[in-house]
Amino acid sequence: MSSNLKTISHSDVSRTGNFYRVAIVGAGSLKGKELSEVLNDRNFPALDVKLLDDDEALGKIESVGDEVTFIQKLRAEEFHNIDFTFFAGDPESTRKSWKIARDAGSDIVDLSYALAVEADARAAIRSPWIERQLGQQVLPDLQPGPVVVAHPAATVLALLMLRLQKAAKIIRASATVFEPASEHGQKGMDELHQQTVNLLSFQALPKAVFDAQVAFNMLARYGVQSAPPLSSIEALVREHYRTIAPSAPDLSVLLLQAPIFHGHAFSVQVEIDKASDLQTIQQSLAGEHINLVPGAEDAPSNVSAAGQSDIQLAVLADPGHPERFWLWATSDNLRVSAATAVECAESMATTRPRGKIQ
Numbered sequence: 001m002s003s004n005l006k007t008i009s010h011s012d013v014s015r016t017g018n019f020y021r022v023a024i025v026g027a028g029s030l031k032g033k034e035l036s037e038v039l040n041d042r043n044f045p046a047l048d049v050k051l052l053d054d055d056e057a058l059g060k061i062e063s064v065g066d067e068v069t070f071i072q073k074l075r076a077e078e079f080h081n082i083d084f085t086f087f088a089g090d091p092e093s094t095r096k097s098w099k100i101a102r103d104a105g106s107d108i109v110d111l112s113y114a115l116a117v118e119a120d121a122r123a124a125i126r127s128p129w130i131e132r133q134l135g136q137q138v139l140p141d142l143q144p145g146p147v148v149v150a151h152p153a154a155t156v157l158a159l160l161m162l163r164l165q166k167a168a169k170i171i172r173a174s175a176t177v178f179e180p181a182s183e184h185g186q187k188g189m190d191e192l193h194q195q196t197v198n199l200l201s202f203q204a205l206p207k208a209v210f211d212a213q214v215a216f217n218m219l220a221r222y223g224v225q226s227a228p229p230l231s232s233i234e235a236l237v238r239e240h241y242r243t244i245a246p247s248a249p250d251l252s253v254l255l256l257q258a259p260i261f262h263g264h265a266f267s268v269q270v271e272i273d274k275a276s277d278l279q280t281i282q283q284s285l286a287g288e289h290i291n292l293v294p295g296a297e298d299a300p301s302n303v304s305a306a307g308q309s310d311i312q313l314a315v316l317a318d319p320g321h322p323e324r325f326w327l328w329a330t331s332d333n334l335r336v337s338a339a340t341a342v343e344c345a346e347s348m349a350t351t352r353p354r355g356k357i358q
Contacts, residue, residue, distance in 0.1 A: 019047035023082045025097060026089020027051035027071050029185050030334055031111050035088050038338040052078055079104035084345050087112050107348050108146035109341045116148045123148045127155045127244045128343040129289055133162050138347055147344045152336035153177050153264050154240035156311055159289060160327060161248045167284030168272035174252040178265040183333060184209055189261055219257040230257055263302035268327040275322035282315050305330040309339050
């Protein structure tokens with residue numbers, strides 16, 4: 001069973017009478033649910049949307065736009081006549097099904113990062129936010145390969161660094177990224193919640209996801225049985241940062257698992273070649289996708305970033321060092337990933353005649 005999104009055209013991708021058939025694999029995941037919302041918010045010209053997932057999510061009721069639908073079993077025949085397939089579940093699910101979707105003629109957008117390391121996928125890691133910042137024009141490909149959505153932390157850091165280097169020469173920069181449990185999906189959220197409850201009631205802690213105590217704790221590494229290890233996520237952020245913004249300044253990155261459910265937080269120290277005032281730095285950072293928060297009372301937080309597409313940002317002085325300053329930023333990790341995925345599909349849609357109604 002599928003459902004209708006709003007059929008209002010979006011500026012660049014909607015053509016008269018031309019709509020697309022969409023499938024979301026991992027529709028019951030946090031990313032899948034967020035993706036459904038963003039498709040609707042951006043009025044993506046979808047004729048219908050199939051919600052697909054594994055046995056655990058089968059039969060669950062989800063909303064797509066103003067309609068209600070059920071999550072269906074992930075089967076090969078479900079990809080018939082699908083124009084765009086978004087893989088929003090776990091990497092293993094993507095590896096099992098992406099070739100089926102490709103062979104059925106679907107364009108693929110991967111939010112699981114699995115296809116970045118699949119040699120025969122020949123996938124491109126993309127962030128339209130960064131492409132616009134760099135003035136890059138992505139030429140339409142009549143036979144596009146899979147697109148891997150850039151890690152949301154890499155997108156945020158790249159946008160900050162690219163704008164800063166326009167204002168001054170950056171001598172060095174380092175970022176501490178605070179990872180939320182939601183990057184591990186619903187299971188990560190549930191484990192953090194249950195650990196919090198169990199700690200307060202003096203019970204044993206569940207550790208199936210992190211293999212370590214996350215509640216009321218800060219971690220630089222997970223337990224040895226965790227999957228994936230925190231170090232591999234840190235390496236992924238670095239790799240995506242270099243890939244989407246090769247001209248950006250070198251940036252040292254430390255990823256910490258924080259006892260928070262949702263939203264990335266970033267503490268970034270930057271040293272430039274000469275003293276500068278905060279107003280100049282703020283002006284260089286202002287623009288699309290960044291919401292500057294000047295007042296201390298409204299400082300960026302995970303709570304204030306929830307549900308927002310923009311990065312919440314404050315610029316702070318480093319006392320005694322006029323050539324250094326701090327950036328404190330927060331962002332909705334799920335919203336940034338979903339927005340990136342939909343924008344990638346919008347840019348790919350210009351070459352898709354398939355959904356046209358006769």
